[in-house]
Amino acid sequence: MNQVTVEALKVLGVGMGTVFTVLVLFYLIVKALQMIFPPEDQAQN
């Protein structure tokens, strides 16, 4: 296995891990925003 492949393998692991982490973070942010700002008609009730 050449050096570039080893580096690519590392980028694959870290990259996919980071993509998931960031999108999980976005998920939590959306959930938090929806809790803080419920839809207008629900907020009125």
Add this chain to the structure above:
Amino acid sequence: MDKLLEGLQNFTWQQGVMIIVGLVLIYLAIKKEYEPMLLLPIGFGAILTNIPLSSAVGENGFLTILYNAGIRTELFPILIFIAVGAMIDFSPLLKQPVMLFFGAAAQLGIFMAMLLAASTGVFSLKEAASIGIIGAADGPTSIYVANLFAPDLLGPISVAAYSYMALVPIIQPPVIRALTTKKERMIRMDADYDAKVSKKVLILFPIVVTVVAGIIAPISVGLVGALMFGNLIRESGVMDRLSKSAQNELANLTTLLLGITIGSTMVAEKFLAPTTLLILGIGLLAFVFDTAGGVLFAKLINLFLKKKINPMIGAAGISAFPMSARVVQKLALEEDPSNFILMQAIGANVAGQIGSIIAGGILLALVG
């Protein structure tokens, strides 16, 4: 007289082949309607650049001027991102934020294609990353990354990215069918899309995403920031005229110039190389891995869920919008004519647009 024959004397068979490639792209655009807004200008740009002694390229050629002004500076992809941002409606995703996970899983193709390209021993890590980004299924992101990491490979990478995006309805179904059972493809999903999303959430989402993504990977601010700026214009509700301009005039004009300029990078000496075939092959596999990543991830989480998700939704987690969602809905209808999963697929598809741009930014941060 000699002047008149100069073009003919300098004509090479390689240029002839590239003119034929340009004609094929124009044929696909007009006859088959595969991404005509891009393939037609790309095809014509390829013809213009491969005419011997073409005045369209070279120091004062208008294509070279456009390349230096719009591609080398990354201006065209950024303007396209603003336009795309103004076109995206994030509400299907915000109504079902769980779809964000599919937008992450379907980025597998980017990293697998990079690994494949690296393992050939032909490409450097930066070149491999540029080839991998074809799997983003997102033309501007591919151009943005390739231009930074491997400007020499920009031509084949952008042609592969746009061609395979157009071929999503052909590439995805066999992969989805191979990885799912008929029973899985018939799974129905609850319709959550009647839920409402607050206007404040729609406005805050692009701002928060930009700040968070920017702090994690500052190099992604150009990509994410432009997309989210376009979206903020749309959702603000106070810039209707500008939002419409971004969605129409800006998108059309930039697409036109981007396409013909990309075509001008298809110079015979650079394009007619074995590496081009390799890039086209790996690019195709990137789309296959994207689809497989999304479907397999959905099957994995189904192991822990009581109410199962239709695993085809995972395949819609790529950025090719709305083709991928349509493919998934079509396959669902083939198995059960009353099964409607389009809105869930649209949510995953929108998540894929965010996922691909985040993956592009992360790749820039990790490899740059």
